[in-house]
Amino acid sequence: MDISRLKRRGNYEWELPVAGRMRVPGVIFASRELLEAMDEKVAEQVANVASLPGIVAASYAMPDAHWGYGFPIGGVAAFDPEDGGVVSAGGVGFDISCGVRTLRTGLTLADVAAHKARLADVLFARIPAGVGSTGSIRLDARNMEAMLKGGARWAVQAGYGSAADLEHIEEHGRVAGADPACVSELARRRQRDELGTLGSGNHYLEVQAVNEIFDSAAAHAYGLAAGDVVVSIHCGSRGLGHQIGTDYLREMVVAAPAAGIALPDRELACAPIRSELGQRYLGAMRAAINCALANRQILTHLAREAFAEVFPGVGLPLLYDVSHNTCKEELHLVAGRKRRLFVHRKGATRAFGPGHAELPREFAAVGQPVLIGGSMGTASYILAGAAGTGERAFGSACHGAGRAMSRHEATRRWNGRTLIDDLAARGILIRSPSWRGVAEEAPLAYKDVGAVVDASGHAGLAGKVARLAPLVCIKG
Amino acid sequence: MEWQTFAHEADVGVRGSGLTLADAFAGAATAMTSVICDPGRIADSEAVTIECAAPDVELLLVDWLNALIYEMATRRMLFSRFAVDIDGHHLTATAWGEPIDISRHQPAAEVKGASYCELAVGRQADGRWLAQCVVDV
Numbered sequence: 001m002d003i004s005r006l007k008r009r010g011n012y013e014w015e016l017p018v019a020g021r022m023r024v025p026g027v028i029f030a031s032r033e034l035l036e037a038m039d040e041k042v043a044e045q046v047a048n049v050a051s052l053p054g055i056v057a058a059s060y061a062m063p064d065a066h067w068g069y070g071f072p073i074g075g076v077a078a079f080d081p082e083d084g085g086v087v088s089a090g091g092v093g094f095d096i097s098c099g100v101r102t103l104r105t106g107l108t109l110a111d112v113a114a115h116k117a118r119l120a121d122v123l124f125a126r127i128p129a130g131v132g133s134t135g136s137i138r139l140d141a142r143n144m145e146a147m148l149k150g151g152a153r154w155a156v157q158a159g160y161g162s163a164a165d166l167e168h169i170e171e172h173g174r175v176a177g178a179d180p181a182c183v184s185e186l187a188r189r190r191q192r193d194e195l196g197t198l199g200s201g202n203h204y205l206e207v208q209a210v211n212e213i214f215d216s217a218a219a220h221a222y223g224l225a226a227g228d229v230v231v232s233i234h235c236g237s238r239g240l241g242h243q244i245g246t247d248y249l250r251e252m253v254v255a256a257p258a259a260g261i262a263l264p265d266r267e268l269a270c271a272p273i274r275s276e277l278g279q280r281y282l283g284a285m286r287a288a289i290n291c292a293l294a295n296r297q298i299l300t301h302l303a304r305e306a307f308a309e310v311f312p313g314v315g316l317p318l319l320y321d322v323s324h325n326t327c328k329e330e331l332h333l334v335a336g337r338k339r340r341l342f343v344h345r346k347g348a349t350r351a352f353g354p355g356h357a358e359l360p361r362e363f364a365a366v367g368q369p370v371l372i373g374g375s376m377g378t379a380s381y382i383l384a385g386a387a388g389t390g391e392r393a394f395g396s397a398c399h400g401a402g403r404a405m406s407r408h409e410a411t412r413r414w415n416g417r418t419l420i421d422d423l424a425a426r427g428i429l430i431r432s433p434s435w436r437g438v439a440e441e442a443p444l445a446y447k448d449v450g451a452v453v454d455a456s457g458h459a460g461l462a463g464k465v466a467r468l469a470p471l472v473c474i475k476g
Numbered sequence: 477m478e479w480q481t482f483a484h485e486a487d488v489g490v491r492g493s494g495l496t497l498a499d500a501f502a503g504a505a506t507a508m509t510s511v512i513c514d515p516g517r518i519a520d521s522e523a524v525t526i527e528c529a530a531p532d533v534e535l536l537l538v539d540w541l542n543a544l545i546y547e548m549a550t551r552r553m554l555f556s557r558f559a560v561d562i563d564g565h566h567l568t569a570t571a572w573g574e575p576i577d578i579s580r581h582q583p584a585a586e587v588k589g590a591s592y593c594e595l596a597v598g599r600q601a602d603g604r605w606l607a608q609c610v611v612d613v
Contacts, residue, residue: 039485067485069593069610094589094612131512131583132552132576190549201585201613239549242588242612246542253592254531266592406483407511407585407613436513436584 001038012063012459016043021051021264028061029393029459034451041067048264049077053272054085056341057334060393062348063455064402064447068093070267073347076396078332080341081273086261088270089252089281091344093325094245096285097292098203098236100371100399101169101321102382103300105307106314107229109209112471115310116429119207120472122306124431127205127299128197129476131434135196137298144188147195148180151290152321155297161318165300167360169293169321170350175328178290179283183240184247187284190239191291196298200434200476202373202441203235205303208380208468218366218384218465222319230468231307231316232380233299234373235476236325237292244288248281273342282327289326296321319382320369322349324399332394343394351385351397351462370462372453373400376430376473377423377443381453383462397462401449410445411436432475441475479503481510482594484610489594490541491608497533498560500597500607501540501567505558508541508590508611512548513581518556520572529566533597536565537607541590544571545611552576554583585613 006028007015014035016026026046028035042065049071050059056078065074070090079085105112112119128135139147147154152173156163166173198205210228213219224230237244252269255277256262261270271278304316327344334341352358352368359368367385374380378401389395405413416435419442423430432438457463477499482489488511492503509515526543530536540560548554555573576583593610600606 041485069484069487069591069612073486090592094591130578131586132578134552186546190546192550193552194549199586200583242549243546246545246589249589249592250535250538250542253535266595269592403486406485407488408481408483411584433578434582434584436582440584 001035001040001043003035012455016046022047024050024055024058026050027058028065029455029461030063031451031455034063034455038065039067042072045072045075048268049075051264052086052088052268052270053261054079054083056080060396062396062398063459064398064400064452066402068346070265071344071346073402074398075346076344076348076393078341078343078394079273080339085273085342086270087273087278087281087327087342088268088344089245089248090267090269091346092285092327093346094242095236095325096241096245096288097323098325099292099296099321099323100232100234100373101296101300102319102371103231103303103316104223104319105229105231105316107311108227109229112229116471119310120429120431122309123205123303123472123474126302126306127474129433129474131200133197134193137195138192139195145180147294148183148287148290149178150174151293152297155294160298160301165297165318168318170323173293175286175289177282178286180287182280182283183244183287187240187243187247190243194238195295196302197238198235198299198476199238200437203476205231205233205299205474206470207231207472208470210466211469212467214464214466215384221362221366222369222382222465224466231303232371233296233303235295235299237288238295240291241288244284248284251277285327289323292323320371322371324349333391345396347399348396349399350395351389352395353385353387353389370397372398372449374449374470375401375443375446376441376470376475377428378446378449380468381449381464382466382468383453383456384465385462386460389461392460398452398456401446401452403445404447405445407440410442411439414439414442428470429472430475438475477503479507481507487610487612489608489610491606493604493606495604497605498562500605501537501562502558502560504537504541504607505544508544508587509555511587511611511613512554512585513583515556517581518554519574520557521574522553522572524571526569526571527567532565534595536567537597538590538592538595538609540567541611545587545589547571554581588612
C-alpha cells in the first residue's frame with residue numbers, strides 16, 4: 001500500500017483522511033511494515049465502508065487486514081440507527097459468526113507426547129471434516145427453531161456440554177433477537193446434514209501446547225501455564241449461515257437504490273437498521289450466530305468424547321469462544337456520550353478490556369480472551385482485550401494471520417502429501433481428507449501471525465498472553 | 477467455452493468466456509468447480525436442472541453460481557458439465573455431475589457463496605463474452 005496519503009497518528013495507528021464520499025476517516029492499526037505489505041484494495045475498501053450512511057467515528061482496519069469483498073477482512077465499523085445507520089450483509093459476509101474456541105485439557109505436553117498419533121486418529125474419526133462431510137444430528141422443524149433461538153444453550157440442553165461452558169461464550173452462548181421466521185427454507189435445508197461439522201478451507205480443530213507465556217496474570221486468570229495442552233476449534237455457521245448471507249446480500253443489493261443508498265461496491269449491500277429489511281436481516285443473522293455457537297458446542301462435545309477415549313477421565317473445560325463475522329448491538333462511549341451502535345466485525349474479534357460488564361467474573365481484571373488462529377505449522381496466540389479498547393475500535397482486535405498468497409499459488413508451490421510429511425517430521429500431525437486442501441492452507445501461505453499480534457498489542461487493542469504451538473491438526 | 481480462476485487475496489475469482497453469454501456462464505461454473513476439485517475427475521452421470529431470473533445479467537451470474545452452490549451443498553454433488561440457455565435476464569440450465577466421493581475427488585474447499593466482488597459480465601473488444609466474480613471459500 002502507498003502510505004504517502006495516510007496521516008500517522010502513532011507508530012501503530014494510521015489515518016486515511018476524509019475524501020470524496022467518505023463520511024468519516026479511515027483508521028488502520030498496523031506497523032509500517034504490515035501497512036506497506038497490505039494491498040491497495042484495503043485502503044479502497046476502508047474508504048468505501050466510510051461512505052456508508054450512519055457510520056460512527058471511523059472505518060477501522062485491524063493489523064491483519066487484507067483485501068476482502070465489500071469490507072476488508074479485518075474491517076470494523078459501527079452504525080447508529082438514530083443517524084440513519086445501516087446493517088450490511090456484505091459487512092458480515094457468508095460465514096456468519098465463524099469463530100474460534102479454545103478448551104483447556106488439564107494435560108501437559110509430556111502427557112500427550114506418547115499418545116499423539118492415536119489422539120489424531122481418534123479425533124479425525126469423530127470430527128466430520130471436509131467438503132461433503134455430514135453430521136449425525138438431524139433436526140426436526142421444532143428443534144431447528146429451538147437451535148436457531150437458543151444457540152449453544154440449546155446444544156447444552158440437548159446434552160452437548162455443560163452449563164459451565166455457557167459463561168465462557170460471548171453473550172453467554174445465545175445472542176438475543178434471533179428470529180427463525182426470517183431464515184429461508186433454503187437455509188434450513190442447507191443446514192440439514194451439517195450440524196456438528198467442521199467445514200473445509202481454513203477451518204480446523206487443533207491440539208496445541210502453550211510454549212510461551214507473556215502475561216502471567218492474564219494467563220493465570222485464563223488457567224494457562226507453559227507446557228499445558230489445549231484444543232482450538234475454528235469453524236462457523238455452516239450452510240445455514242452461508243445461505244442467509246447469500247439470500248440477504250441479493251435482497252439488499254436490489255433494494256438499496258429505493259432506500260436511497262448509493263453503494264460504492266455492490267458487495268457492501270446494506271439496508272437501514274430501522275427498515276423492515278434491516279430488521280429481518282438482523283433476525284436471520286442472529287439466528288446464524290446461534291447456529292455457529294451450537295455447531296462449535298457440538299464439535300466441543302465430539303472433541304471431549306475423543307479425548308476421553310484416549311485419556312479416560314480427562315475433562316475439557318471451555319476457556320472462551322469468540323466470533324469473527326458478526327454485527328452486534330452494543331453500547332459504546334463515543335465522545336463522552338453512550339450510544340447504542342451496530343458494530344460490524346468482518347474478520348475481526350470482539351476484544352473487551354478489563355472491567356467490561358460482559359466478561360465472566362474471573363476475566364474481569366485482565367480483559368476478554370482474544371483467540372488468534374494459526375495455520376498448522378505456525379503458532380496461534382491468546383491475547384487479552386486491552387484497557388480503553390472500547391474507545392479505540394469499539395472493543396475490537398485482529399483475528400488471525402491473513403493469507404499471504406492465493407490458494408492457486410499455494411498449490412503451485414507445495415504438495416499436500418510432502419507438506420504433511422514435513423510437518424510430521426517437526427512433530428505436527430495433520431489429518432485431512434484432502435491433500436490439495438492441505439497444500440492450499442500451507443503455513444507459508446499465511447502472513448507472519450507474530451507480527452500481527454505484536455502490532456495489535458502496540459496499537460493498544462489486545463496484548464499477548466500466551467503462544468500456542470500445534471501438535472495435531474484436523475483440517476477440513 | 478474457456479474458464480480460469482484468478483487471484484484474490486482471501487478467496488478465489490472465477491471467470492468464464494465464450495462466443496455466447498451462455499458459454500461464458502458455463503465457463504464460470506466450471507471455474508467454480510475447479511476451486512473445489514479437478515473437474516476432470518467428476519463423472520457426468522446425473523443431471524440437475526436449474527432456473528433463475530434476475531434484474532440484470534450481472535445479478536443473473538451470481539444467482540446462477542449460487543444456485544449451483546445450493547445444489548452441490550444439499551445434494552452432496554459435484555458438477556462437471558453445464559448446458560446453459562439465457563433469454564434476456566432468465567436462465568435455464570442443466571448441470572451434470574455425480575455424488576461427492578471424498579477419496580476420489582479430493583475436494584479442497586467448499587464454496588460458501590458467490591459474491592458481488594470483481595463482478596463483471598459483458599462483451600469484450602474481440603466480441604467474446606466474459607463472466608466473472610469472486611467466490612467465498
